[in-house]
Amino acid sequence: MAPVQLRTPRLAIDGGLPVRRPDAGWPVWPQPADGADAALLSVLASGRWAISSPGRGELAERRFAARFAQYTGARHCVPTDHGSSALVIALESLGLRSGALVLVPALTWTASATAVLRAGLVPVLVDVDPWTGCITPDTLDLNVGAQAVIAVHWACSMADVPALSRVAAARGMSVIEDAAQAHGARWQGRSAGTLGRLGCFSMQHGKVLTSGEGGAVVTDDDDLAPVLQELRADSRRYGTDRRPGALELVEDPSTMGSNFCMSEFSAALLCAQLDALERQNAVRTANYTRLAELLSGIPGVRLLRRRPEQDRLSLYEVPIVLDPLPEGRDNTWAARALGAELRTHVYTPRTPLSRSALLRPWTKPTIAPLAERFVALHRDRSYPGAEYLARHAVVLHHSAFLGPGTDMDDIAEAVAKVMADSGRHADRLRHGVEMKVN
Structure with missing residues (x-):
């Protein structure tokens, strides 16, 4: 692909x-899918607004559970009111003793750690790979x-x-x-959420599958499934x-x-919304592939490294990593500059949990x-991988990836423009230092 022209x-x-x-x-x-309004009106008229309502026709909650289990290829799906609730009941279903330790990535939304505390356990933050943003066995x-x-x-x-599970299984x-x-x-053909013992999803407003708020746990464990049902429905299944x-x-x-039930x-x-997910994912993936090609010719810019085993993408956020940032400027400046070029919100990754106010x-x-x-366990720990992404992406x-491919041309041009100015800024700084020395 030709170099990006400014x-x-x-x-x-x-x-x-x-x-x-x-x-x-x-x-x-969000974008309402075809039939979304009719689906909501059908519940309004059904007389069944909650899982606890008396039987009168099919429960939408059970219909979604069956459909999402089929979509992921899991044997069981237990819907919840939020993604954080899904994490709580997944942890509780393991039957761990109070205060047991759970390893959590340092670069993620706070619910991944606060859910551990809500379950009566203690999160231990671990670093992530700066190339993928994820934890690894190392x-x-x-x-x-x-x-x-x-x-x-x-x-x-x-x-x-799979690699994490092999290491984890050896240590119980x-x-x-x-x-x-x-x-x-x-x-490798298997859905995210079905590779571990349990998989947790969020259907919060910003997610690619959303109902405003919502969540789900999927599992192939026949013994855990009824326990998960009880944990989210005040001991009922x-x-x-x-x-x-x-x-x-x-x-x-x-x-x-506890009561973590999803509403009807x-x-x-x-x-x-599930009917539209595959089509939307395909559009996002095509645009991401185009952007990756465009950015490949801009020095100092990269996307997250994709493991070859990941044979299908799902974009929630797309970090663009700037290696390195010019002296005197940070990624907050870069996000503001890109946002101004693109006339949209561009932001920085969340603060690593090790220093998060949340x-x-x-x-x-x-x-x-x-x-x-928790405090005692985290004295003198550092997270260089998480910090690098938080400060460079x-x-x-x-x-932003749901429009035409030409949108990617604008993004790439904006990135090239900001990086070119960054280079000029670094040259100006060096020139200023030389002038002062001379």
């Missing part, structure tokens, strides 16, 4: 003309005696769960996949009585649960013993 060198944040035309909008998100801390690992598929990259640890950012991704007026849930528990409106909406368990007196152990939301 139409104007002056940056938009410095008063120059932006790359993106003012009349060229970006795709909005980044795991195998000396702390952890009993579980949460493997997050980050942004658009999948963790090598279970692997839970946090596939909140990986709906439709595949590893699906019954077999499908007669009109009968309750969907039975009260014959093996464990005590969310479930019906997800059934409609992960401060010592602020909750009810979990003080867990918080004290800029991020685009997946919605």
